[in-house]
Amino acid sequence: MTDEKNPTTSTAKHGSVLVLGGGIAGIQSALDLADAGFKVYLIEKQPSIGGTMPQLDKTFPTNDCAMCILAPKLVATGRHPNIDLLTYSDLKKIEGEAGDFTVTINKKARSVDEVLCNGCGLCVENCLVRFKPQKPTHYDAKKALEKNDLRTVDGIINTYGKTSDALIPIMQAINEHYNYLPKNILSYVAQEVDVPLAQVYHVATFYTSFSLKPRGKHIIKVCMGTACHVRGSPRVLDEIQRLLKIEPGETTDDDMFTLETVNCLGACALGPVVVVDEKYYMVKPGEFGKILNTITLEKSSPLVAEVKQ
Numbered sequence: 001m002t003d004e005k006n007p008t009t010s011t012a013k014h015g016s017v018l019v020l021g022g023g024i025a026g027i028q029s030a031l032d033l034a035d036a037g038f039k040v041y042l043i044e045k046q047p048s049i050g051g052t053m054p055q056l057d058k059t060f061p062t063n064d065c066a067m068c069i070l071a072p073k074l075v076a077t078g079r080h081p082n083i084d085l086l087t088y089s090d091l092k093k094i095e096g097e098a099g100d101f102t103v104t105i106n107k108k109a110r111s112v113d114e115v116l117c118n119g120c121g122l123c124v125e126n127c128l129v130r131f132k133p134q135k136p137t138h139y140d141a142k143k144a145l146e147k148n149d150l151r152t153v154d155g156i157i158n159t160y161g162k163t164s165d166a167l168i169p170i171m172q173a174i175n176e177h178y179n180y181l182p183k184n185i186l187s188y189v190a191q192e193v194d195v196p197l198a199q200v201y202h203v204a205t206f207y208t209s210f211s212l213k214p215r216g217k218h219i220i221k222v223c224m225g226t227a228c229h230v231r232g233s234p235r236v237l238d239e240i241q242r243l244l245k246i247e248p249g250e251t252t253d254d255d256m257f258t259l260e261t262v263n264c265l266g267a268c269a270l271g272p273v274v275v276v277d278e279k280y281y282m283v284k285p286g287e288f289g290k291i292l293n294t295i296t297l298e299k300s301s302p303l304v305a306e307v308k309q
């Protein structure tokens with residue numbers, strides 16, 4: 001595939017280049033070289049390219065969405081005719097001199113058919129190496145429940161149906177009723193909808209709206225995303241910690257408040273943002289005491305006496 005009239009098009013190959021590391025820098029280098037007509041071998045030791053950028057919320061200093069920048073480049077790299085992706089691979093040896101190198105690459109076994117794999121993740125959930133099949137136990141989750149709890153949970157399960165598809169709505173309803181997911185109830189749900197308990201915990205720990213620990217009556221979420229961070233959310237968080245005497249992830253002794261931090265609530269223009277019981281507040285440092293007093297208005301005396309104006 002050569003194009004002598006226009007050697008800079010992607011069809012005109014000038015030689016081959018090896019790019020080591022499939023982070024954003026490696027990806028961009030590979031795309032630029034491939035567009036210039038070089039055959040590129042992009043080596044990445046992890047099972048997929050992308051590096052740490054997919055774990056970022058926003059990028060500094062432009063505050064752009066990290067995934068919005070990265071995703072088109074991932075697709076372009078995978079589709080580029082001049083790029084050969086060698087993921088889950090290590091560079092073992094390099095010999096030769098400038099212009100004539102020979103490299104030895106160790107490509108680790110993936111134990112899946114890479115052509116057929118569509119990334120559904122089911123093989124991870126059902127891996128027989130990580131999750132050894134357990135012998136059936138005779139634990140009866142139903143007997144471990146109080147009568148009231150049993151009535152409540154049966155009501156919820158009957159509303160949504162005893163199918164694995166109903167697992168998340170059932171867990172949402174339980175979480176809403178109890179303000180967290182009690183472990184004995186999760187065991188009963190797993191038994192009733194016929195889903196492995198490991199999968200139930202997988203769901204329970206994946207979504208931040210679920211909690212395995214009892215939570216307070218009011219949930220306070222402080223946004224620590226980039227936009228809120230630069231506008232003072234760490235000072236707002238300090239203030240809330242000082243007022244409530246708890247750290248993020250903890251609940252006050254009277255079970256009134258649970259403090260959590262999140263990374264972006266989708267209201268960056270309002271930052272610093274604090275959400276209390278799903279209500280959004282634009283909070284300046286020193287102002288949260290007023291909000292706490294509003295929430296606890298039903299009490300005879302305000303929770304926070306020393307509000308800084």
Ligand code: FES
Pocket residue numbers: 223224225226227228229263264265266267268269271273
């Ligand atoms: S960073 Fe987006 S809402 Fe805080």
